[in-house]
Amino acid sequence: MxxxxxxxxxxxxxxxxxxxxxxxxxxxxxxxxxxxxxxxxxxxxxxxxxxxxxxxxxxxxxxxxxxxxxxxxxxxxxxxxxxxxxxxxxxxxxxxxxxxxxxxxxxxxxxxxxxxQLPASFEAARAAGDLHFFPSTVHTHAEDGIDFEIRLCPALQKKPAAPAPEFDAVEDASPAKAPQDPFAPPYTPGLFLGEVKDEFEGREYVVLFNKYSVVPHHFLIVTKEFQSQTAPLFPADLVQVYLFLVAAKKAGRTFFAFYNCGDLSGASQPHKHVQILPLDDPDGPPVEKLAREAKTDREDQPFSLPLPYANHVRRLPASLPRAAPEALEPALAAASMAVLDLAIQTVRHAPAHPRGPPSYNVLLTLEHVHCVPRARECAALALAPGGDALPVNALGFAGMLLVKGEREMDAVVARGVRSVLAESPNMPSRAGVDEASLVQNRGAKSRELACPAGVQNVEARGIGASEPEAETRDVEDLTNTSH
Known part of the structure; x- marks a missing residue:
């Protein structure tokens, strides 16, 4: 027996x-x-x-x-x-x-x-309770030729409410008084995927699963040492993120990256992190269709998509996914700084922009860099007379909105996704404006922003670099005065 x-x-x-x-x-x-x-x-x-x-x-x-x-x-x-x-x-x-x-x-x-077996790691983290997964359903909403995705996730209503990130408090506080940093060691074993180091600049990063995942295998690239989420993406950051996208493509998968910069961008943590999300559609997020259809005189010419909010896009060289790592930095830095330069100009000319450093959202795919300047708190979008609000971060401007209930989804569909997105940044669209002429009008020295040396100056000063003195004062005014 x-x-x-x-x-x-x-x-x-x-x-x-x-x-x-x-x-x-x-x-x-x-x-x-x-x-x-x-x-x-x-x-x-x-x-x-x-x-x-x-x-x-x-x-x-x-x-x-x-x-x-x-x-x-x-x-x-x-x-x-x-x-x-x-x-x-x-x-x-x-x-x-x-x-x-x-x-x-x-x-x-x-x-x-x-x-x-990465998915095994994801399931193991979920089984251990280190990772919380919220099931959802995706509804496609066609509007003006764009198939927007509205992801309905009622389970998020049960997610613990996190306090709003206090960027200044984290930067100014002593280590003993600083708020708890979920991205600092010791790392939660089930969320920790590994570490990477930039070969040329020596910057170190930690790769972690997103603790609260709506999409399986959503992970983060986090700076190992604390850097503020108000800082721009530096060349090493861009290279590391882009190489992950390339590696995913070689494995037959499509991922894209997004970065919420600043306290008006929808950022949930003050420790600098880029999020990488898998997609079922091999063509990328919905706005990529518009970006591919855009016509420019030159490959390196920035442009805006025909959307009802300010946005700036730069096309990347078609050969970039096959380039060596050392060739990625100049191309990615030039593209990123070109759209960031335009975003700062948009902020400078926006009367509605509040006092403080600029906030913006960045999207990075294998083909494009997108930048959307923000002037309004991400959760300040009223959907109904009752005062409900819809948080919008970079995913929304990729064409992928997240709602927690049927009422929110009905309100978004009734109003229109484009209108909902237009209300969140509170920035007028620059579609139809000659982006190239805006860059040229900055003067010859402003083009130094597009080189890695210019980016290093961005790190030192926080916003712009290598500009004429008058332009520098304009940028500093953003942090010292209210429009």
Whole structure:
């Protein structure tokens, strides 16, 4: 009797393990990585590690072609067909053979140890309670040729309310009195995915799962040392984020990045972090369709999309995803600083902009850099006479709105997504304005903003760099006076 109990227990363990193996192998096809590349590899810019030449065979059969994942999937199916025997296998010599089972299970163990299982990490973090996942449904709302996404997530109503981030308090407070930083070590084990270091500037970053996820595998790139969320993205930040997008594309997945800068941008934490979100649509977020259709005289000419709020876009070189890491920094820095320069000009000429440093949202895809200046608190958008508000951050300007209930969704649809988005930044649209002429009117020295040296000056001063003295005073006025 005892032997029968142990036999049934072992069979159930085998069934459970191979069900997991099939699930892990399926996701391993999308997230291709040789798990043991860190043993001989060299730590460089992300994907994180440059595998050693001795690992080339594993890179070929796991990353370049998912051979190991497919074998693991098929092998799991074979083992399950023995444990819950198919009719033609029942009572056969293969079905009764323990040695065959042992060999197959050992082979499955070996295959499963070879490839990295990010979704398994996500599920493990969720099971441990380190990560909270809120299920949602996506509704497509077509408006003026754009298929906006409205994600309905009623479960978010149960999410603990977080206090509004106090950027100045964090920057000015002593370490003993500073608010708790969720991105500071020690890191929650289930959320921690790894660390990366910029090869050229030495900046270090931590990769963490988003603790409160509405979309699976939503993760963050966080500066290891504290930097303020009011600071612009520096060249090293842009390079690291872009390389993650490139790595995802090579693995057959589409991700895009967004950055909420400043206290009016929808940022939830004062510690500098860029968010990276997976997409089911290989064409990217909804606004990318508009960006691709935009016509410019030159590839490096900034432009605005025909949307009812101020926005600035710069197209990236088509060859950039294939470029070496050292070639990424000049192109990304030039594009980022071009749109940031225009966003600051928009803020400077906006009477509604409140006192303080500029707030804006940045979207980064493999093809474009978008920047949307903000003049209104993200949650100050009234949807109904009762005073309800809809928080809008960078995701909204990517064409992806998040609502917590049917009433909010009905209000958004009734008003129109474009109108809702126009109310949040409270910035007039510059569509139709010659963006190139705005840049040229800044004078020859303003073009230094588009080079990495200019970005380093941004880090020192916080907003602009390498400008004529009169222009510098204009920028400083943003932090010292109210319009």
């Amino acid at each position: 005892g032997n029968l109990v142990w036999h049934e227990y072992a069979r159930f363990v085998s069934i459970a393990a191979n069900c997991y193996a099939m699930w892990a192998a399926f996701w391993g096809i999308y997230y291709r990585k040789f798990f043991w590349d860190f043993l001989h590899g060299i730590v460089r810019a992300p994907g994180g590690i440059q595998p050693a030449a001795s690992d080339s065979i594993f890179i070929s059969i796991i990353v370049k072609a998912p051979v190991v994942q497919l074998l693991s999937f098929v092998l799991a199916f074979v083992i399950l067909s023995l444990e819950r025997p198919l009719p033609f296998l029942k009572d056969s010599s293969i079905h009764r053979s323990f040695p065959i089972r042992i060999v197959l299970l050992l082979l499955q163990t070996f295959l499963g140890m070879l490839f990295y």
